[in-house]
Amino acid sequence: MEEIERNYKKELEVLKQEYEDFVYIVSHDIKTPMRAISNIATWIEDDLDPSVGGDIISNFNLLKNRVGRLESMMNGLLELSRVNRVELEFYEINIPKIISESIETLEDKENVDFLVINNLSNENVDTLGKKLTRVLNHLITNAVRFNNKEKKEVVIELNETAEAYEIKISDDGPGVPEAVKDKIFSIFYTVNSKDVVDSTGAGLAISSKILQVVGGSIKYETRDTGGSIFTFNWPKTITLKI
Amino acid sequence: MKKPILPLNESERLIALESYSIMDSLPEKEYDSITQLASFICGTPIALISLLDENRQWFKSSVGLGASETPRELSFCQYAIMGEEVYEVNNALENELFADNPLVTGSPDIRFYAGAPLHDGNGFTLGTLCVIDTEPKELTDDQKNALQLLAYQVVLLLDLRKKNVELKTTQLEFQNFIELSKDLVCIANVDATFHKVNPAFTTVLGYAKEELEGKPFVDFIHADDLDKTYKEVEKLAKGELTVSFENRYRCKNGEYVLLNWNVSPHPETGNLYCIARDTTFEKKQEEILINTTNELKAILNASDFSIIATELDGTIKQFNRGAEKMTGYTAEELVGLSSPAILHSIDEIVKRSQELTKELGEEIEPGFDAFVVKAHKLNVPDSNEWTYIRKDATTFPVKLTVTAIKNRDGEVSGYLGIGKDISQEKEIELNLINSNTLLDESQKIAKIGSWRFEFKSNRLTWSQHHYTIFELENLPLQELNSAFRDRIHPDDITILDKIGDEVVKTGSDFKINYRIILPGNRIKEILEIGQPYRNSRREIIGIKGTVQDVTDEKIAEQNLINSKKLLDESQSIAKIGSWKYDLAADFLVWSKGHYQIFEMEELPSEQLLNAFRNRIHFEDVSVLDELMTKTLTTGTDLTYRYRILLPDGSIKYLIGIGQAIKNSRGEITGIQGTVQDITEKTLAEQIIFEKAKEINDVRAALDESSIVTITDEEGVILFVNDKFCSITQYKKEELIGQFHYLGNHSDMITKFVENIFATISDGKIWKGEIRNKRKDGTYYWVYSTIVPFLNKEGKPYQYVAISQDITEQKQDQKSLNNALFDLERKNKELDQFAYIVSHDLKAPLRAINNLSEWIVEDMPDMPEEVNSNFDLLRGRIQRMENLINGVLDYSRIGRTKIEKETSDVKVMLDQIVEMIVPTSGFEVFIGEGFPVFDTERILLQQVFSNIISNAVKYSDKPIGKIECLYESLPDFHQFSIKDNGPGIAEEYHERVFQVFQTIEARDKKESTGVGLSIVKKIIEEKGGSIRIESEEDKGANFIFTIPK
The missing domain is CATH 3.30.565.10 (Histidine kinase-like ATPase, C-terminal domain)
Incomplete structure (x- = not known):
């Protein structure tokens, strides 16, 4: 009986490994022709007479856009594949500080009201700093990017327990329809067509993967007033689950 | 001695001197008179005409000097010829050139010399006319002039002399030419007489020169040719420059020769210059040719051949006697009027033209071409059999050979057809065919075909029935061999090939069997008997023989073999062997099956008995001997069991029965019987015995390890073991007589129990997990096997249930299920992930592809560079899509193949x-x-x-x-x-x-x-x-x- 169970577990390991391999192969091997496509598109652009018809130009711009999207997707996938392999350095960070840094780097921050509710008693923590920064970046960027309001509002709430930090990021955007909320952590999934908001749909998948690796968790809720709430748990002591 | 002094043109001068042919000629009066005159005029005792060749001066004429020549280097003249004018030495003693000259110091003691050079017309000085005195002297101018003039005179004389010599030479050559000519050359006078004739006249006609010259030539001409000759000669009178004609001349011996004349008149004298050639020989040759031709014609006319010569267009030129005789036509009827087609049937011509069309690969019209085209094109005589139609409409076969006739330039000028009546040959051939048919018939009856193969020509011939046996249509010779080989069974062809070689080597007869494959994969067995045949020198030149269809015989033979085999096989299957023992000979015979049982190779009968006894288990030998002896003595039937020991140490159990064989007198002569291998049966019996014991053991063990219950067909408990009691917490007494599946687990009496009963009441075993309740109400799990015991009617009369407690395992299973669930979830996840990734990546990729196509379509005059970049782009897209598909496949390693x-x-x-x-x-x-x-x-x-x-x-x-x-x-x-x-x-x-x-x-x-x-x-x-x-x-x- 134990034998069978062991086999199952072993098979599960193999399967996980395959998943890793798959992501690795996709992100690495396909990168080569991807680079070529991107390069060739640039050459064509250089050679293309700008006086050709508007249709052609608009088609070509669309083509470039798709090339760009494909590249972003590839990069997303690459990042996903690297989650458990790179940037695994432990160092001390200050959580409110990295949040404000993340906000600083946003492009469209003028029209956003950020509200940070800090309930932390230990703001400094020795952790996988890069990973945490990444999760925060993804979530904060999403909170702004998918918000179609003129004046946007993002609330970031920082709590902690004995074992973990609990960070809640809520926005007053359109939220996620109930029917698809299970899918948002899948790679490349976007609620709307990628043409509506130019996004690769990799951010949440990467964030979710990071939390899986560090042994934390992430969940989505719809805000009562409309909009999204993403809450994630970041363990204080990290045992890598690779 | 002074060095000789030479004119610049010395070598040409010498040639010029040579051309006069004067040196060393006899003295001539004309020259002497000039020297005398010179001597007289100049008042000198000596006068000379001196000519200088390479080494000397030679005197053509001299006055007052005895010598005829002196060495050139001593001469005064060598100086004189250097100039144009008279050269004068007044006193030689006072002249340093000559003071020591021997001619001066000694005889003739020259003191004075004066020489006038002799200039020929071409500027060469040949010598001098000189005067010499023994006293010093000086010439007056008049004397010098006179000497000069006399010198001219000498040159004139020399020139004249030279011309005379040339004329004479020419005349002589001409004379020689005429004299030596084989042609008759003559000059005739205007009065028609021979003026001059050459020696050829004598040679050809036999007359001496004198007998001809001065005689009128008409005297010698054949009377019949006179008119012709006169006519020709008259033409000359009318102004023709040359005439040619032939006439006959009478020889001295009275015969006539034919002369072919060319005659030209001399324009001034009117003399006739005539050349004639004797053409008698050529004429004769011609005649001989004509005669030969006639003879040949005669021969051909007399022969049995028809010979027809035609023009190119087929018009008959010649039609010989043979042809007349054969066809009934006369030459007059056909020559120039008809073509040979009149002798032929149209059908044959059409047929022949079709054959030729096929053979030559070009359209041949059914006409005259059908006869001659081959002879014409291939330049070979073309022989064919035709049917000739006589004038009276009867026909006969003819072998016609047509040859193209060529003229001297190699052009075809006509055709010659030579025909031979082959009626007789045809008749013989027909007889041959008839006798062949007869042979074929007889072969057919005997199912025999005959054949013959000739090595040199590689030619195979078959009798008709040979074809019949091989089920082939008659074939052309060249196709037969391969058709024959195609028929032969592939396994047998090498035998045949070998035989051929061997017969050639050994010269011996052979007899072989082989198979042929006929359409529909039928097989015929062929018996072939053959022998080599030889030419007169006893060399083997081929093989001949017969073939016979022996399929039926073979089948019969095969059936016999098969039935024997069948017997052997059936014995082998039944593991039965039969045997026979001959008492008198102490002789044992076994069937194949017997050998198989004993696992022995077949042995000669004298060894068999011993081998047999050695195989018998040593414990059984004496019993067997006893029984045998009993049968042999009393004649009772024999039944026995014994064991044999095989070489590998294994034992076989045998049962045998035997019967005494009796002869007509009722005496026992032996025993025959069968033996059967009953090892398996014996062993099986032993196993059953052992099994029975084992079952009891197992049952005991089962009681120890498993839960065992037995119920009747209704499910009422008949037996429970201790294990059952301990697990259920019931006592035996509480269980026996109770319904097994009630009370115990009343909650499960539903469909589940019904299903179990449906299975076991049908006589089938049920296996599965059952959850039962203990007396205290807790549950336990068992894995049960319920076996129905069937009565003779096949109906279950009781059920035995053997169960294992699997409660613990069940608990383990739960955690295992969780692990399995994880695994499945992960599996699904990965599948989904792989799908999403590849699908989502492909979407923009396809968009890029489509867009690039649209752009290319919208820009028909796209620069080449851009166009090729788009091509490149699409290539990469394709590659990327392949890769995505590929890695999607890869992600399924171990799961998807x-x-x-x-x-x-x-x-x-x-x-x-x-x-x-x-x-x-x-x-x-x-x-x-x-x-x-x-x-x-x-x-x-x-x-x-x-x-x-x-x-x-x-x-x-x-x-x-x-x-x-x-x-x-x-x-x-x-x-x-x-x-x-x-x-x-x-x-x-x-x-x-x-x-x-x-x-x-x-x-x-x-x-x-x-x-x-x-x-x-x-x-x-x-x-x-x-x-x-x-x-x-x-x-x-x-x-x-x-x-x-």
Whole structure:
């Protein structure tokens, strides 16, 4: 009986490994022709007479856009594949500080009201700093990017327990329809067509993967007033689950 | 001695002197009178005409001097000829040139010399006219002039003389020519007489010259030719320059010769210059030719051949006697009027023209061409059989040979057809055919065919029935041999080939059997008997023989063999053998089956008895002997069991029965019987016995280990063992007589129990897990096997249930199920992930592809560069899509089987290199002999691209070198990829293949780690292996194998 169970577990390991391999192969091997496509598109652009018809130009711009999207997707996938392999350095960070840094780097921050509710008693923590920064970046960027309001509002709430930090990021955007909320952590999934908001749909998948690796968790809720709430748990002591 | 003095043109001067032919000629009066005159005029005692050749001066004439010549170097004249004027030496003693000259110091004591040069017309000075005195002297001018004039005179004389000589020479040559000519040459006077005749007249006509010259030539002409001759000569009178004619001349002996004349008159004298040639010989030759031709004609006319010569268009030119005789036509009826077609039937001509059309590959009209086209085109006599139609409409067969007649220029000028009546031959042939038919008939009856093969011509001939046996239509000779060989069963053809060689070698007869295959795969057995045949020199020139269809005989034979075999086989299957013992001869015979039972090779009967006894188990020999003896003495039937011991130590159990054989007098002469191998039966009995014991043992053991219950057909408990009691917490008394499946687990009496009953009441075994309730109400799980025991009618009369307590296992199962669930979930997740990734990546890729196509369509006059870049772009898109599909496949390793494709590794490597390796800074060498084989292409591609991309990624040299090689091992394909990069230290050789976690310096090696772990995984899953040959700084060589 134990034998069978062991086999199952072993098979599960193999399967996980395959998943890793798959992501690795996709992100690495396909990168080569991807680079070529991107390069060739640039050459064509250089050679293309700008006086050709508007249709052609608009088609070509669309083509470039798709090339760009494909590249972003590839990069997303690459990042996903690297989650458990790179940037695994432990160092001390200050959580409110990295949040404000993340906000600083946003492009469209003028029209956003950020509200940070800090309930932390230990703001400094020795952790996988890069990973945490990444999760925060993804979530904060999403909170702004998918918000179609003129004046946007993002609330970031920082709590902690004995074992973990609990960070809640809520926005007053359109939220996620109930029917698809299970899918948002899948790679490349976007609620709307990628043409509506130019996004690769990799951010949440990467964030979710990071939390899986560090042994934390992430969940989505719809805000009562409309909009999204993403809450994630970041363990204080990290045992890598690779 | 003074050096000789020579004029500048000396050598030409000598030739000029030579042309006069004067030197050493006899004295002539004309010259002497001039020297005398000179001597007189100049008042000198000596006067000379001196001519200077190379070495001397020679005097053509001299006065007052005895010598006829003196050496040139002493001469005064050598000086005189150097000038134009008279050369004068007044006193030689006072002249330094001559003072010591012997002619001066001695005789003739010359003191005075004066010489006038002799100039010919061409500027050469031939010599001098000179005067000499023994006293010193001086000539007056008049004397000098006179001497000069006299010198001219000498030259005139010389010139005249020269002309005379030339004329004489010419005349002489001409004379000789005429004299020696074989043609008759003559000059006739105007009065028609011979003026001069040459010696050929004498030779040809026999007359002496004198008998002809002065005689009228008409006297010699044949009377019949006179008129003709006169006529011709008259033509000359009328002004013709030359006439040619023939006439006959009478010879001295009275015969006539035919002369062919050419005559021209002399324009002034009117004399006739005539040349004649005797053409008698040519005429004779011509005559002979005519005679020969006539003779030949005669021969042909007399022969039995028809000879018809025609013009090119077929008009008959000649029609010989033979033809007249054969056809009934006369030459007059046909010559010039008809073509030979009149003798032929139209049908035959049409048929022949069709044959020719086929043979020559060009359309031949059914006309005259049908006879001559071959002779004309191929330039060979063409022979064919035709039917000639006589004038009276009867017919006869003819063999006609047509030849093209050519003129001297090689052009075809007509045709000659020679025909021979072959009625008789035809008749003989017909008789032959008839007798052949007769032979065929008889062969048919005997089912025999005959044949003959001639080596030299490689020609096979068959009788009619041979064809019938082989079921072939009559075939042309050249096709028969191969048709024959095609018929022969492939297994037998070598026998036939061998036989042929052997007969030639040994000269002996042969007899063989072989098979032929007929349409529908029928097989005929053929018996062939053959012998070589020889020519008169006793050399073997072929083989002849007969074939016979012996299929029926063979079948009968085969049936006999088969029935014997059948008997043997049936004995063998039944493991029965039969035997017979002859008492008098002490002689034992066994059937094949008997031998098989005893596992012995067949033996001669004298050895068999002994071998038989040796096989018998030593404990059984005496009993057997006893029984045998009893049967032999009393005649009772024999029944016995005994064992035999085989060489491998195993034992066989046999049962035998036998009966005494009696002769007519009722005496026992032997025993015959059968023997049967009952080993299996015996062993089976033993096993049953052992089994019975075992079952009791098992039952005991079962009681110990398992829960056992027995119920009747209604399910009422008849028996429970201790185990059942302990697990259920009931006592035996509480259970027996109760309904097994009630009360106990009333909650399960539903469908579940009904199903169990449905199975076991049908006589089938039920197996499965059952949850039961203990007396205390807790549950336990058992795995039960319920076996129905069937009565003779096949109805169950009781059920035995054997159960195992699996309560614990059930609990374990739960956690196992969880693990399984995890696994399945993960599996599904991965599938979904793979699908999403590939699907989502393909969407923009397809968009790019479509957009690029639209752009290209919208821009028909796109610059070439842009166009080719679009092509390139679409190529990459295609490649990327393939890759996405490929890795999607890869992600299913171990779960989904990847289809194998025929992959050309060389092509694959070229593509990978093109894709991965930058064009500059790297040199890639791909070796030879890479295989094309069926494999999971995408996996092999992964392996190569990972290794090669590593080589590129880690290259640390200005020129990175990558070398891909292949070697075919007995069971594996071995590939190696070698680079000149930094190499891998030995301690890492294993570790590079491990997953990334274990590798240090992650940033640097992360991709290698995962890539190589995939590589290793793929290779090992395929049953191959991978290793590294490398040292630090010496490049790395990845060598891996894939099973063939």
